[in-house]
Amino acid sequence: MKLRLASPTTFDSIVDGPGLRMVIWTQGCIHNCTGCHNPQTHSLNSGYKIDVNEIIDIIRNLKLQKGITLSGGEPFLQSEVLELIAKEAKRNKLDVWAYTGFTFEELLEPENKDHNDRIKLLNQIDVLVDGKFELSKRDISLKFRGSYNQRIIDVQRSLKENDIILKYEYMNKVLSIAK
Numbered sequence: 001m002k003l004r005l006a007s008p009t010t011f012d013s014i015v016d017g018p019g020l021r022m023v024i025w026t027q028g029c030i031h032n033c034t035g036c037h038n039p040q041t042h043s044l045n046s047g048y049k050i051d052v053n054e055i056i057d058i059i060r061n062l063k064l065q066k067g068i069t070l071s072g073g074e075p076f077l078q079s080e081v082l083e084l085i086a087k088e089a090k091r092n093k094l095d096v097w098a099y100t101g102f103t104f105e106e107l108l109e110p111e112n113k114d115h116n117d118r119i120k121l122l123n124q125i126d127v128l129v130d131g132k133f134e135l136s137k138r139d140i141s142l143k144f145r146g147s148y149n150q151r152i153i154d155v156q157r158s159l160k161e162n163d164i165i166l167k168y169e170y171m172n173k174v175l176s177i178a179k
């Protein structure tokens, strides 16, 4: 199975979640956020394809990384293949963060044709930073997110409790607006 990437996987990131992280930059996004920093990742046909096993091998041999982060682009356009990668990360005791332009509620919508794959991927994710980047809500002092409408969500608790449970420890500002 293939994954479409925008650019090679990077390592040692400290801005895409806590600790040192491997980041997977997926290609393809449909959200068109005004002020997006990665417009080159929007085309669904650009970038390049890589066999999922190549990424899995990298994960098995990772050193000094606390976790992996799925970014892009829009990772949930490639949920099926990313679930395999996220599962491998969990097997190797790495935590999994993901960024998405969808809201958590949108990802759960049962009528979406990718619903099953999205749920399977969510089942492997620890923390989700959700929602489109909103230029009017941009704040460079925010940790791990670009605009304060975006939420940092404890995915497993949220699924279990059928509610949005925020990771307040990572939300350093404007908590009441973000909820």
Ligand code: SF4
Pocket: 029, 030, 031, 032, 033, 036, 037, 038, 039, 041, 072, 073, 074, 100, 101, 132, 133
């Ligand atoms: S979701 Fe992310 S990659 Fe997609 S347009 Fe918005 S900011 Fe850009």
